[in-house]
Amino acid sequence: MENFLFALNTVLPFLLYIAFGYGVRMAGLADEDFMKRLNKVIFQAFFPILMFNNLYSIPEGMTLNLRLVAVAIISVLLLQAVLLAVVPRLVKENERRGVIIQAIYRSNFVLFGIPLATSVFGEEGTLLATMMVAIVIPVYNITAVVILELFRGGKVPVSVLIKNILKNPMIRGALLGFIFHILGIKLPVSVEGPIKQFANLTTPLALFVLGGTLHFNAIGGNLKYVVPSITFKMVILPAVVLAVATLLGFSGVERFVYFEMYATPVATASYAMAQNMGGDGELAGQFVVLSTVASVVTIFLWVYFLNSIGWLA
Template sequence: MSSFLVAVNAVVPFLIYISFGYGVRRSGLADETFLGRLNQLVFKAFFPILMFNNLYKIETGFTLNPKLVVFAVAGILILQVVLLLTVPRLVRENPKRGVIIQAIYRSNFVLFGIPLTASIYGAGGTTLASMMIAIVIPIYNVTAVFILELFRGGKPRPAVLLKNVCTNPLILGAAAGFVAFILGLRLPACVEKPVGQFADLTTPLALFVLGGTMHFSSIRGNARYLVPALAVKLVLLPAVIFALALALGFDSLERFVLFTMFATPIAASSYSMAENMGGDGELAGEFVVLSTAVSVITIFLWVFVLREMGLVG
């Protein structure tokens, strides 16, 4: 019963936020245009505050395990190589190849990683999740450009890639928070409080928007791509990563952060990138919608099983 309640408490808030957004859009209180603009606002204004706040609040003496960083980065890159060698053999159309590869390796770690970790490990767990996000997001973004360009037949420009990474709002927010931590800078109480409140608002608002932009009407036509890719993404891959993390001796929190990197649904930004870089935008959007819906179930089951086995929490 304890493990069941932990799993419920970890997942149900996501379901409520997403369902509320979906219901508001279906009721006509908010349209696609409004939700699209709100999505941009969350990404460019709220997420940087969240990243800043999580790193700003790091307790003195916190250290990041170098082995964890190496494992996370190597895991992403090795997975990409495996996918680049296998997906083109199974899928004929270039626009779909890049989208499927991106769907399997690229998780919505930003949106799901921090609240999931906080729900099980408390506020202390969000620090590690935030630092790993700052490391992983640039890798996701840069490699996604290379992969989509590869199957479009283009050639990525290093200057553009560098600019995109350096101007990413999440990276800027994380960098500001890290600088404040290193220098020991403290905000006045009258500023620190609203910063924390804005940070707390970010996840519910982002999930509300995600729910409001979900559509299920055209998924059936691409089921032959969606089902196997999501089975790998949400079931097989988390199992392999968690088993490796356990074998390599990572502690409970580190294992769970690695788990959330690979077991969470597909990043919403993968749709816009595919749409603007010659990928199959319809398929990319369906991956985002279906993975988000299915992950509510798979994450619940993963948390319940791992908690019952005493491997997390």
């Protein structure tokens, strides 16, 4: 019962935020256009503050395990190589190939990873997850552009990739926070307070909007792609990652943050990217919706299992 309550308390806040957003839209208190505009504000204004605050607040002396960083990046690239070899053999349409590959390797690490790590490991989890997000998100973004362009038949100049990375608001916020931390620049308390409060608002607002934009129609035709992909992403991959992290001797919090890279839902940004780069936008949106709904169950079961065997101590 103790393990059950631990897992429930970890996942239930996510479900409540999402359900509240969905309920507000269904009640007619806000339409989808409002939710989309609010989502843009959150992405452009709130997420940079969250990233800045988390890196600005890193305690002195805390360092990032470079071996963990290397393993995380190599595992993403290795997974992509396998998917590029396998998916085209199973799926005929180019516009679906890139979307499926992106859905399997690209997780909503920002939206779910940081608060989930905080819920389980407290401040230590927050800081490690934030630092990993700042490293992993550029890898996700760069490779997503390359893969989608590959199946569209185009070429991606290096200058375009660099420009897209630097335009990402989360990356900008992270870089600024890291610079402040490295240089030891301290803001006045009257400024730090509002920044921290805005940062604390980010996750509830983002999950609220995610719930307010969920749709469950037109899913049936794509289930043959969605079900096996999500099962592989949220059940098989996390198990493999946990085994690798354990064999490499990572600490509990490091192992959990690495696990989150694969166990969290499909990144919401993958939908917009697929729509704008010749991919199957409808399929991409369904991956986001169904993986988000499924994650409430799968993450709960994973946390319950990991806590039961003492890996979250």
